[in-house]
Amino acid sequence: MFTLTVDQRDSGRSPDLVEATIDQLSRFPARLALERTAGDEFQGLFDDPQTVLDVVLELVRADTWHIGIGCGDVEHPLPASTRAARGPAYELARQAVEKAKRRPQHLCVAGADEYAAGQADAVLTLLAALTQRRSEQAWEAIDLRHDGFSNAEIAAKLEISRQAVGQRLAAGLWNQESGVRPVIAELLTAASGTASRSADGETDGETDGHG
Numbered sequence: 001m002f003t004l005t006v007d008q009r010d011s012g013r014s015p016d017l018v019e020a021t022i023d024q025l026s027r028f029p030a031r032l033a034l035e036r037t038a039g040d041e042f043q044g045l046f047d048d049p050q051t052v053l054d055v056v057l058e059l060v061r062a063d064t065w066h067i068g069i070g071c072g073d074v075e076h077p078l079p080a081s082t083r084a085a086r087g088p089a090y091e092l093a094r095q096a097v098e099k100a101k102r103r104p105q106h107l108c109v110a111g112a113d114e115y116a117a118g119q120a121d122a123v124l125t126l127l128a129a130l131t132q133r134r135s136e137q138a139w140e141a142i143d144l145r146h147d148g149f150s151n152a153e154i155a156a157k158l159e160i161s162r163q164a165v166g167q168r169l170a171a172g173l174w175n176q177e178s179g180v181r182p183v184i185a186e187l188l189t190a191a192s193g194t195a196s197r198s199a200d201g202e203t204d205g206e207t208d209g210h211g
Contacts, residue, residue, distance in 0.1 A: 001046070001071075003046075004045075004068070004093060005043045005070070005096070006041065006042050007041045007068075008041070009065060009106065011040035014064075017064060018041070021042070021059075022034045022035065025059075028051050028054055029048070030046050032045035032079075043082050043093070049188040050185050053124075056069065060106075060132065061131060065106065066100040066106045067097065067108070068094065068095070068096030068098070069093060069109045069188070070090060070096055071113075071117060071120070072087070072193060073087050074086070074089050088112060092112070105129055105132070107128055109124060109191060111190075111192055119191075123183060138171050141154055145169065151166060151169075
């Protein structure tokens with residue numbers, strides 16, 4: 001399971017954005033819905049690493065939040081509200097958001113499997129830095145690709161050439177993001193302890209290719 005603990009940056013000098021952001025993110029399926037937990041902080045529980053990645057990257061793009069991701073177990077049965085939930089994933093998310101406050105990309109991954117969590121943290125931080133450098137023109141094309149439109153359809157919607165669409169996607173490193181997303185999802189799953197790791201660094205069940 002994956003817990004997100006998210007805290008607004010510079011909240012004392014900015015409008016409260018928690019409720020508006022929760023509404024914006026409500027389209028993403030959660031095991032326990034995002035809700036305000038204290039002050040300018042909100043939290044939620046997810047069971048799909050791809051969804052976690054979608055939510056995190058949207059928060060990174062807003063450039064307003066400290067983001068902590070806790071990967072691990074939670075106590076069952078689950079309560080109706082994330083505010084009543086407990087377990088290692090929640091404790092790890094709390095540790096992660098505190099570390100995120102001291103980082104340039106304002107995010108951190110902590111997990112039951114520390115090795116996998118460190119890898120997930122490194123790759124996700126790199127992807128966050130990449131997305132923060134995108135132009136608005138690149139985002140226009142990438143948002144439409146995320147929505148399932150082809151380059152030809154994007155060109156028609158934006159009233160530009162297909163070549164220009166390709167240039168925007170290339171400038172925004174869309175192909176590179178697409179390639180690394182499943183890698184991050186696998187690392188988040190491993191960080192939760194779902195794929196245990198032996199002392200020599202190999203995931204249980206892996207072979208060396210020699211039978």
